[in-house]
Amino acid sequence: MNPIDYIEQNKELLFQTYHDLHRVAEPSWEEQKTSQYLVNRLKNAGILVKTFPTHYGIVAEIPGQSDQVIALRADLDALVQEVDGVVKVNHSCGHDAHSTMVLYSALALAASGMNPKHTLRFIFQPAEEKGEGALQMMEDGALEQVKLLFGVHMRPQFEVPYSHASPVIIHGSAGTVKGTIKGRQAHAARPQDGINAIEAAALIVQKLKGIKLETKLPYSIKMTQLHTENESSNVIPETAGFTIDARAQSNEVMDILTQRTHEIMEQVMEESGAFVQWKMEEYVPAAIKNEKAIKFAENAIKDILGEHQVVPVCVSQGGEDFHFYTVKNPGLPATMIGLGCGLAPGLHHPKMTFQLEALHYGAKILTKTIMLALEEY
Template identity: 35%
Template sequence: MENTMDVVKLYDYLHTIPELGFEEVKTAEFLAQELEKLGYKVTRNIGKTGVIGEIIGTEPGPTVLARADMDALPFVDAQGQHYANHSCGHDAHCSMLLVAAANVVGKIKKGKLRVLFQPGEETLRGALAVIRDGIIDDVDIALGMHVRPIQDIPDGTMSPAVCHASSTFVTIDVEGKGCHGARPHLGVNAVEAAVLIANALMALKLNPALAWSCKVTGIKGGYVAPNIIPDKAQMIIDARAQTNELMDELMTKLTRAAQGAAAALGATAKVTTPGGIIPAAEYNQELTDEVAECIKEVVGADKCMPIIINPGGEDFHYFVRKFPKIKAAYFGVGAGVTPGLHAQDMHLNKNSLHNGAEVMTKMILKIMG
């Protein structure tokens, strides 16, 4: 079947129907119907609002997951009205993947292709939701992509790998003992313990050759009355590390520092990560090399950029974290994203989306054709 889909027209349409995570009803239904028209076996409501489409080849081979995220971001306008906008380019990802899905129809020989339009990436719970629905268990190879801002790579170029960091929000609940401000020796000041913890965290040491960071982004406690020694305080920490091993080490040292600093004053510190820990990227080198080859074929060797080290998080990496047998690759599409991802007035060069659709098409056919 010849591809009659146009990535720019698809993008223009999807851009007009931005929906927040797990509310992508119109987007999902549109994509489901397009996949059905192409002859895919479609299943709706995966991970609440996600969609998968499958094509099975005639010969045995790997199960290949090609994934795009669907959700938009929440904003508030000058009048105080809440609205959604595609400021992370997930509409671009859906357009590129749908075109690739159309391009490969009739050409899949080996294995099973599973096209996934994933909900809720920005909530960082979307990948976990589709995992819970059991559609990742049998996956051998996972392919993903993301448009890149001008800060990363120039418009029209591509990178074979976007190496996201592991990231998490840590909550530290500090427990002391309240008492009268005139008799502080009878209590344990939880706010003072939190300050000591903050200082201990700023003295943490990890291998400086690797990228990591640990920032106190909130402390609250006290304010009951100026003459009451506060018994409780809570801290929020934004922690990131380039690899999963480094994140494990950071969490161990952070927990020890928090508990030790609290104990120095007779307080306790409970360290939790209520939103979980987003895994770092773990890519298969061979597959990444193949992506680089496809990029060179599509945009030329001079426009194939080095891998991108990115301190941001991406829930795609739960797939490999939960199923280590999966070989993954995830490429960056230089699309002149300006002023940057997550900017309220984000815009991109739609014409560069052809490149992403082409590379995804070539990768699928390289593995399955």
């Protein structure tokens, strides 16, 4: 059976799969039910499946005539966020949709009975929201022999309209700086005897605002959280914790921001007398464009949706750990397809919704991308 016909004939089952995955939303590193559901579906289709003892990621394969690999990646985890006043695990970033589309691409290609020129690999990774899953999958060999890599992400309506798609998402780099300031406690009537952790934090804020870079690319770095354990109004606080959000549209600019942050922390310690301890967490790199991979995706979008439905480039100031795959493997042809799906109000919004029909044509685009790559690569 032609893989595209398979997806057409199984449209309602595809929608049901999405609903099944949506109901079992699980946070990063805890995607047990999600993973087991996908493993069962893949194995029942006769697809080779590899799982791991320390996490719930999956590597599934359709063996080819060569050991070179064309790969397609999805993510598994959901967000923990407040929804209508209740904190819950919630799929508001579309990972359930991504897993559904990649699963059906695998099922469709397996059902075709083809003997592909190259091995086809389907990577279902954990912990994208923490920026850690891609690194773990690479450590476990998910990118061995991979010569082409594709991914997909649902896009808000204002970035890519419904029934359109982009062959490349240019995500920015993002990182979270977590830190602690250690000063010296004193009575508020004798501030000269203490080192005020809040004043040291204010100095950090002031110096961060003073960062001016000579670049046309957007960037930002700002303190987003500040807290102390001090419960008395007449005590100079000794300790404060803080969080800084850093973003840049290129990896080079993020490197500069990181260096400037280090310099600022050193300056604040010297000027305030406080000790500042900090580290970068939940870091993800910016996208690296690859024209070869983009061309395969663009031609697939044209074939499935039509030439006028292509959005040449989707620029997002959000981050994605997919780009670790290319940063850690220089020269790897890879791209992430941006799928227009009528998504509103936005990604990570607790009440995010999209048009289910996008899953249907999204799975077709992914499958066609793989088929074109097999023909031409």
